[in-house]
Amino acid sequence: MAESKKIATRAAYGEFLVQEGANNDKLIVMDADLSGSTKTKEFARVFPERFVQSGIAEQDLMAEAAGIALSGHVVCASTFAMFAAGRAYEIIRNSIGYTGANVKICATHAGITVGEDGASHQTFEDIALMREIPGMVVINPSDAVSAKKLLKQAVDMEGPAYVRLGRSAVPVLYDEDHEFKLGKAETLREGDDVTIIATGIMTAAALEAAETLAGEGIQARVLDMHTIKPLDEDAVISAARETGKIVTAEEHSVIGGLGSAVAEVVVKNCPVPVEMVGQKDVFGESGKPDELLKKYGMTAEDIVEAVRKLAKN
Amino acid sequence: MSKTNYAELTETARRVRINALKAIAAAGSGHPGGSLSAADIITALYFNVMNIDPRDPEMEDRDKFVLSKGHAVPALYAALGERGYFDVEDMMTLRKIDSPFQGHPNMRKVPGIEMSTGSLGQGFSAAVGMATANKIDGKSGRIYVLTGDGELQEGIIWEAAMSAAHRKLDNLVAIVDLNGLQIDGRVDDVMRVRPVEGKFRRFGWNTLEVDGHSFPDLIDAFESARHTKGVPTAIIANTVKGKGVSFMEDQAGWHGKAPDQEQLAQAIQELGGDN
Numbered sequence: 001m002a003e004s005k006k007i008a009t010r011a012a013y014g015e016f017l018v019q020e021g022a023n024n025d026k027l028i029v030m031d032a033d034l035s036g037s038t039k040t041k042e043f044a045r046v047f048p049e050r051f052v053q054s055g056i057a058e059q060d061l062m063a064e065a066a067g068i069a070l071s072g073h074v075v076c077a078s079t080f081a082m083f084a085a086g087r088a089y090e091i092i093r094n095s096i097g098y099t100g101a102n103v104k105i106c107a108t109h110a111g112i113t114v115g116e117d118g119a120s121h122q123t124f125e126d127i128a129l130m131r132e133i134p135g136m137v138v139i140n141p142s143d144a145v146s147a148k149k150l151l152k153q154a155v156d157m158e159g160p161a162y163v164r165l166g167r168s169a170v171p172v173l174y175d176e177d178h179e180f181k182l183g184k185a186e187t188l189r190e191g192d193d194v195t196i197i198a199t200g201i202m203t204a205a206a207l208e209a210a211e212t213l214a215g216e217g218i219q220a221r222v223l224d225m226h227t228i229k230p231l232d233e234d235a236v237i238s239a240a241r242e243t244g245k246i247v248t249a250e251e252h253s254v255i256g257g258l259g260s261a262v263a264e265v266v267v268k269n270c271p272v273p274v275e276m277v278g279q280k281d282v283f284g285e286s287g288k289p290d291e292l293l294k295k296y297g298m299t300a301e302d303i304v305e306a307v308r309k310l311a312k313n
Numbered sequence: 314m315s316k317t318n319y320a321e322l323t324e325t326a327r328r329v330r331i332n333a334l335k336a337i338a339a340a341g342s343g344h345p346g347g348s349l350s351a352a353d354i355i356t357a358l359y360f361n362v363m364n365i366d367p368r369d370p371e372m373e374d375r376d377k378f379v380l381s382k383g384h385a386v387p388a389l390y391a392a393l394g395e396r397g398y399f400d401v402e403d404m405m406t407l408r409k410i411d412s413p414f415q416g417h418p419n420m421r422k423v424p425g426i427e428m429s430t431g432s433l434g435q436g437f438s439a440a441v442g443m444a445t446a447n448k449i450d451g452k453s454g455r456i457y458v459l460t461g462d463g464e465l466q467e468g469i470i471w472e473a474a475m476s477a478a479h480r481k482l483d484n485l486v487a488i489v490d491l492n493g494l495q496i497d498g499r500v501d502d503v504m505r506v507r508p509v510e511g512k513f514r515r516f517g518w519n520t521l522e523v524d525g526h527s528f529p530d531l532i533d534a535f536e537s538a539r540h541t542k543g544v545p546t547a548i549i550a551n552t553v554k555g556k557g558v559s560f561m562e563d564q565a566g567w568h569g570k571a572p573d574q575e576q577l578a579q580a581i582q583e584l585g586g587d588n
Contacts, residue, residue: 028446028449049449050449052445052449054472054476055472055475055476055479057469057472057473057475057476059434059438059468059469059472060438060441060469060472060473060476063434063435063436063437063438063439063441063442063469063473064438064439064441064442064445064473064476065442066428066435066439066442067428067438067439067440067441067442067443067444067445067446068442068443068445068446068449069442070420070427070428070439070442070443071442071443071446071447071450072446072450073446073449090432091432091435091438091469094429094431094432094435095428095429095432095435095438095439098419098429099420099421099428099429100421
């Protein structure tokens with residue numbers, strides 16, 4: 001485990017693009033007037049001929065991305081997650097999903113940790129929306145190291161993918177040389193009493209929760225479910241069989257996201273109690289990321305509480 | 314065709330109309346009105362204007378056509394069949410289970426289809442993406458996109474129109490099939506989009522207005538677009554919905570309704586017979 005420095009996954013995305021751009025002349029990067037925030041700006045500076053600006057027009061961004069990708073390119077199309085998965089949903093579905101276009105929707109500022117911008121910019125629905133689309137790969141990296149490596153795999157595979165990235169700096173969980181596999185969960189901590197299946201920035205909170213639980217004599221397994229689709233069903237089934245209880249943790253609605261995806265696998269294969277930590281069918285508000293995570297129930301303490309609740313039943 | 318043979322184009326368009334109607338009738342559903350209004354435009358493109366090779370549908374540097382008004386696909390299938398991408402008889406499975414000839418175009422199922430469309434406006438934007446890609450790659454292929462006039466009510470059209478002018482995409486030609494009708498009635502009554510020419514001009518496009526059923530007009534316009542540098546071209550094609558079949562002409566009711574066998578027979582007769 002690496003030391004506790006903090007880097008935003010969007011920053012890792014910006015670095016990845018410049019590195020990949022140097023080796024991959026098929027890479028086109030698109031943005032909708034947010035290149036400073038999504039971190040595509042450096043790619044635009046280094047490779048201006050391969051950067052396409054759509055202006056504040058996310059629907060056009062996505063259909064154009066399809067047209068460019070279907071002309072033989074791999075396109076990383078970026079804007080905030082709210083406007084990518086939300087505003088442009090049907091365009092992603094029909095022009096990117098249905099055509100199988102080689103577009104990687106790299107959506108930043110996902111979840112409540114957008115912070116002060118408030119509810120209009122905080123999306124909790126994107127994972128649900130994207131995983132509904134046939135053939136869409138859905139990736140939600142937990143830290144800067146996994147973000148870079150999974151982005152590389154997303155760009156190297158053929159077909160559409162949604163990569164969910166965050167605004168806030170989050171702890172680095174992995175060593176630089178750690179190897180990842182799309183669709184394969186990372187086991188960050190072993191345990192037989194309960195499994196915490198986390199995704200994105202909630203993975204760090206899950207590790208913190210596991211530490212607290214260990215102090216209470218509860219050994220929690222912690223999985224980093226960086227790929228939500230295709231889901232690592234084997235890891236979920238093993239968790240259900242071997243630990244008998246599952247808590248999911250995501251910075252996303254408890255409706256339709258990781259929790260639902262895990263529950264779908266569990267009820268079909270090995271029914272065990274599942275508790276879901278996430279946004280509870282309400283809109284967010286302005287505030288500091290940490291304050292919001294606390295108020296809306298997405299902290300290590302909330303995960304600990306969910307485990308205790310399962311332990312009681 | 315080195316020297317334009319307008320009579321041959323007229324004959325091809327006649328067969329395109331008949332095959333489109335036969336397929337729609339066999340399917341029992343589909344969109345005859347917009348297929349007939351677009352038939353001459355599509356015929357001009359596939360049989361005179363575009364640099365394509367049916368034996369090599371993926372040819373590098375080919376021109377591409379995107380049918381943004383995807384519901385007119387029976388006319389496109391008929392033109393592709395006539396052009397030799399497949400046997401035209403194959404399209405008579407239109408809209409049937411297991412047929413590649415989907416109710417709206419699917420690029421993964423039928424050779425020659427460049428973009429899966431159907432949800433209005435998106436094909437136009439995808440075409441802007443294709444033209445952008447060709448500019449980035451230095452490819453000579455030109456991009457043609459056909460939209461309806463009702464379709465211009467979609468916001469994405471104008472987002473993409475802005476992009477195309479901003480990027481000076483002179484390799485892009487949009488054709489507006491201005492037949493004046495949409496599902497709920499006259500475009501002017503449902504949601505006025507006129508002046509169409511003025512809108513595109515103010516968005517920075519080169520604009521041309523033509524009779525969308527005149528091959529000399531259409532071919533001159535495509536030629537003029539080819540020589541226009543630094544801006545995309547919009548060809549506003551004045552058309553008649555249901556063109557060529559008296560009882561379908563200018564009737565909103567024939568937007569999305571299949572003819573029965575008797576109506577089909579009459580339509581074919583009016584179009585000069587199935588021969």
